[in-house]
Amino acid sequence: MLDFSLTSMLSSLFLLAEEAAPAAEGISWIALLNQALNGIGIVGILLLTGLGLAITFGVMRIINLAHGEFIMLGAYVTFVMQDFFKMDLLMTIPFAFIGTALIGAIVELTIIRRLYGRPLETLLATWGLSIVLQGVVKLIFTAELKYVRAPSYLSGNLSFLTNEAGTSPIAISYYRLFIIAVALALLALTMFLFYGTSWGRQIRAVTQNREMAKCLGVNTKLIDMGTFAYGCGLAGVAGAVISALKTVAPPMGQDYLVDAWMVVVTGGVDKLIGILAGSFLIGESNAIIAFMLNDPLARVIVLAAVIVLIRYRPEGLFTVQKRA
Amino acid sequence: MRDLTVGYGQTPVLFDISLAVNRGEIVCLLGRNGVGKTTLLRSIIGLNQPTKGSISFGGQDITKAPTYKRARQGIAYIPQGREIIPYLSVLDNLKMGFAASGKKGNRIPSEIFDFFPMLSDHLSRQGGLLSGGQQQQLAIARGLMCNPQIMLLDEPTEGIQPSIVQEIEDTLKRINEEKGITVMVVEQKIEFARKLAQKFFIMEKGAIVERGSTEQLTNDLLHRYLAV
Amino acid sequence: MDAVLSVKDLNVVFSGFKALKGVNLEVYDNEIVTIIGPNGAGKSTLLDAIVGKSPVASGHVFYQGKEITNRSPHQVARMGVGRKFQNPNVYNQLTVFDNILLALKGSHGILASITAKLTKAKKGRIYDVLERTTLLDQAFEQVDSLSHGQKQWVEIGMVLAQDPSIVLLDEPTAGMTAKETRMTGEIIKSIAQTHSVVVIEHDMEFVKQIAERIVVLHQGSVLAEGSVEEVQSNREVIEVYLGREAISTAA
Amino acid sequence: MANAVLGYKQSTFPTKLVIISLIGLLIFAVLPFVLGTFQLSFLSKLMLFGTLAVSLDLVWGFTGILSFAHGVFFTLGGYASAYYLKLNLSAAANTYGVDIPDFMVWNGLEVLPWFIAPLKYFPIALLATVAVPALFAYIIGYFIFRSKVSGVYITIITLAIASALTTFFVSQQAYTGGTNGITDVSSLSFFGSEIPPIGLYFIILAYAAFVLALSWWLTQSNFGLVLRSINENEKRIAFLGYDVAQYKIFIWTLSAAMAGMAGGLFVPLNRFISPVYLAVAFGTQVVIWVAIGGRGTLIGPFIAAILLGQFQNYADRVTQDWQLIVGILLLVVVLFIPNGLMSLLPERFSLANLSKPTRISPRAPSEQKS
Amino acid sequence: SGGTSSSSGGSDEAADLGENPIKVGVMYSTTGTIAIVEKSLQDATFLAIEQINSGTGPWEANGEGIAGRKIQKVVVNPNSDWDLYNQMSKRLIEEDQVVCVLGCYTSASRKSVLPVFEEKNSLLYYPVYYEGNECSSNVFYTGAAPNQQITDSIPYAYENFGPKGFFIGSDYIYPKESNRIAKAELEQAGGQVVGDEYAALGTTEFITIINKIKAAKPDFVLSNLVGDSIPAFYRQYKDAGITADDIPIMAYPTTEEEIQAMGPEFAAGHYTSFNYFQSVDTPENKAFVEQFKEMFGGDRVTNGVMEAAYLQTFFMAQAMKDALEAGEELNTETIRAATRGQEFSAPQGRVKIDPDNYHTYLYSRIGRWKEDGQADIVFSTDAAVKPIPWSQVLYKGRTCVHPSPDDRSDPIKETGKDLETQYLES
Ligand SMILES: Nc1ncnc2c1ncn2[C@@H]1O[C@H](COP(=O)(O)OP(=O)(O)OP(=O)(O)O)[C@@H](O)[C@H]1O
Ligand SMILES: Nc1ncnc2c1ncn2[C@@H]1O[C@H](COP(=O)(O)OP(=O)(O)OP(=O)(O)O)[C@@H](O)[C@H]1O
Ligand SMILES: [Mg+2]
């Protein structure tokens, strides 16, 4: 039988074993430790880019395919602020938040609002939206890469085990640490907002039963708009922060989309804390596997693992109990 | 409420309905399946928009007001099918009432647990996990939390165990007496309706065909419209 | 020993919460068993466990002598167990007719469904069901546009069309008028002439109308069992379920 | 409401539908003699895309499984056929004069991998074109449909599959040709004589007609009714005795086979296959054809794929930012024509009740809980 | 800035193009992932066409247009989608009836259109350095062949940095093949490859690869990353604390454009091997840079790929001019025949289309990036190097000769001997 897919998988496994063997000999534990530490850098970015989606999808159940574009918009806001007002990157973060949140609010008002309760239509609409946003940004800023400057005080590395030659085998850059700090702070803030305030309770009520929430005196339109805008604003912050480490161009958001989705479903959409678990698991396993094998294979393996995980834990790692 | 005409899409379901409920009354809405009782309640809270006619509440015209404003003005709706917010805890479901009552507090008034002692055992469980009858009790309790002037209940005894049916009846009466809350119930159980309500309306094919005080609710009427 | 359905020491646990604790139940041919009990007693859960909807933690379910514990729902259904849910659970996007057609007894395999023909006999059966459930006028309407009570009827119609040898009904009369309730009672009785029926109800009037044997569930276990009179006079049952007034009306 | 009963239709001969279909077929049969060479091949390609959209409509429109992986099935079929055409290059056309494709030589392979070698033979290749995607789909289907995964999570799994497989194919350059894919393939010939573009057109037309007819026939039966019920509430129907997973796996696999064959025919036309058709972007494209055409209408997605292709071809002449127009068009369709282009047709023309009447109920979402 | 290109696509208005304009297809993506690169290729092409039509720049001596006829550009945007390259090239040839096409950047897009150009017997001018191994008689390759970019850079790196190289690249054919060639070259020189890593196209996360580099402690890194991966890599490289003094990067596809986008300070001290740099000191280049900035804005930079896109347009125009002046029709045969052996004083210096293999004689140069984003040219051949489409370390003696313009039969020739490096004689 010509089972192409299976055999190619087998052959890849074979390749895998082959590639793993020499690497395994050469692996130094110090280097692996360093990689694991730096994996935190990946985790930070995943967490940051996934957080907005955890709101728009996890909480509001909007299948938002334009999530990447809101990240992109955040990056462009930062670019504009730096370019025209010579702002420090840190200063641009609030603007990125407000800017993207505003656009998010407009999008909610004109598009999403008409589609509640119809998740698949939302998916298509947001896909259309992502094309439009990319197109518009390209018209305004051209297709060229844009340059965003990281603040100089965040350059350099936090290093451990510095040896006599002055180099340190274990080091992580301050900027990566900054990213994870921002991500964790935003996560904490968001969790407080959602679980600790009446606004959060209302948001959850609205997304679970819109009609009843109305009957209980909740201004659902305002809540919907606010929540969506907040999720978009978070994406914007992600864009602002990573713009200095990555590249800024109209299609940049696409890179983050699939990963953000994987993070959110791995962790489970029911609880915000799931996203931390999701990004940690995906980020670190990606880092370790990529170090032992290589990047593309690590990606394939991690994606396959996520598929298997969904198979056995359909709703992610953290779920709430449901009565069917 | 005056000349209310309501429909789903193109097809009208309610035709020129006019009725008035006085403050502090308990009224009961009767009628066969599908005559439009639920639709009427939904129109009052604003989930269905009338194509014609007007609704006023406490002297104010609310025909155009959005649902949440009506809720904040003191209309509480306990729908058919309970509509508990599934993944909020029982406590949070109750607290949702604060949105309508406008109270800031975080404490659930103890009278709620007097009315529904079962709830205090399940406060931290998710609302959606409760059994049907438990959810119904929660729904009524949540309605009370809204601090309403009028409660609209759609078949509140459906699926409730007999002893609690009595309790609900008592509770509604007490609420009505102690707090002066107006109550409007849709019911299929005539006995329940008879005991509870002072006034009744009977609906047939989207219109009110009979009305009066409960004493006037003769078997003849029941037979004619409810085919008992 | 020749019970159609027998449940032995059934335990159902929902992440720590014990919904059923060692329930035993036997249902015989052509018999109506009525289950009553407080809200949250585990009545629906019992039916769920029988049809394979809720996982059984321990214990056994036998149907016609064969163990069906934790079988998948479609297998249990194919063996002849029909189920009506507490809340109407019907196909809103389809017409009433199609809903009944789907439920119609017969092979439910892929090939059969592709080649199935709507014969006169089948049509006849469907109209028969529609008539018994007073849905003839709505036959070609989308279920979506029916009222709550009418959906209940569709749900009952589906069970009828399924023509199972044992019928499990979860609150069949909820939301029905008194007349309809009585009609349902008649239907159930007629079913019971050839089948076994398990009914969950809270409407004691109705229970009295149909009941032969009553089982009372409380906090996940059987509290009492017996005839209407026996149960109604049981102190504990009055305490946890019927309430004081019920006695007076019942008596 | 008359045409709401699916069962009735099969007993009576659908005269009107047959007439409309024959007219449609006739138009497509005449077109190649009217159109230029570009449109001939372009239309062939769009018909294949249309067929792919129809196959997705079976699983999405009818059964409610939204898949971004249909490009994957299409491409797997495409690779099977590309290996066949590549291995049958004339010796002169093969750069390295050996029995091994050029890209394998560049990547240091010396012998043809055993799992590719049999594809040199036409019957095996033909079988593989259908069987490989079908088998792949079956394995995945078995894996996910027999579990509790549902709704949007299945969609996300398909997203992950498309993404992972793209990366995988790109990274296995020695076997798959990497990003370039398999290029410089021979053209399809029939007993030694090359099939001309017009011949290919008619083969594709026949295949498209076959897929449409088969899908229509399937969905008209009780089987179609079951699929639609699964779409609305798959749990309930299990209690009526239907093995939901079996149905889902069946339609999923069948649809993958259809998509695979379309991919197989695509390669002789396009003369290359590459991971670009595996990627999420292409998968999304297929989803959009179905959405714009109208879910559950079969012919709608087919027409949408053709119209959208033509639209894009000519929009490019107006502005380079044509995809912006496509995006806006998509938004407009979703917002103002939620049931797709087919829903714009007057009721009379809705292909014999293939389009389901979806009335959006103001209280639909909350009522579906059990 | 951006000229007319971004807003209006399709054909130019026929009005100001005089009678009987020559239709030429321009096929670059101006949207999607690869637009970052291809947009500037389109810009450079537009500049050249503009100069040809108006008789300015290098075309000054030839008067307006080509023997009186102007170029009408038919612009398509395949949106970074290989499928659309294939489809749109068909459309250009069959529906729009262009005489030839200027376009493509990635190997994948070239491969996807190759069957079209061969089947329809049309012509593509392809301006990009690539992996070689190809010899179509329907393509003129005006970017570097392996021997014009790799062959000089590896010995340079070996001598100046050390024997241990760490090779990285985007995961597709060009980087892999070119790294394979480079590896063979390095081993031939006595060096050794201590790591070989590929990242998916478009990846912007390089922490793993950087850590592997740190662990392997090479003397230099050879980078074949492309597109938006480049700025991300250089930034994260520096961010991880590796300086150009520690481990310099020798790159092929990293050009002025990417340097500007990443911020020049990240690339300062690293190297690129290319045929052209904006800092090349020729009068032609001065004019080119000036004219480009004038048309597209003072903040824009030029780079090697753009220069190739620019110079190939002149090859095409010169060939058309020759054909027309010889009284011939413009079609694939006449243009192909006339393009063979064309010479042109390009910004990088005098270049020529090799009549045998349709690749181009180009200069080989190595630049070291400065803080201002410009390169110090640290190595340059004296004249343009003759192209060989097959790496001689891997395929010894293999080259490609099209025996006569219209003979499209198998052009590959196994000479069986070492091919000497040859230079363009002036
Ligand atoms: N979403 C809907 N779309 C269209 N028609 C509807 C919808 N909901 C209800 N209807 C129709 O409106 C009419 C009135 O329905 P309603 O739910 O108000 O009845 P009801 O009196 O509450 O019945 P019941 O006692 O069964 O709950 C019914 O004929 C029903 O068919
Ligand atoms: N899926 C579930 N997850 C967690 N708990 C559940 C689940 N299903 C039922 N329960 C719990 O099991 C108990 C029994 O529920 P069940 O629905 O069987 O009650 P019931 O006897 O049918 O009550 P009612 O008469 O109100 O319908 C309840 O406390 C309920 O909260
Ligand atoms: Mg009702």
Ligand SMILES: [Mg+2]
């Ligand atoms: Mg129950």
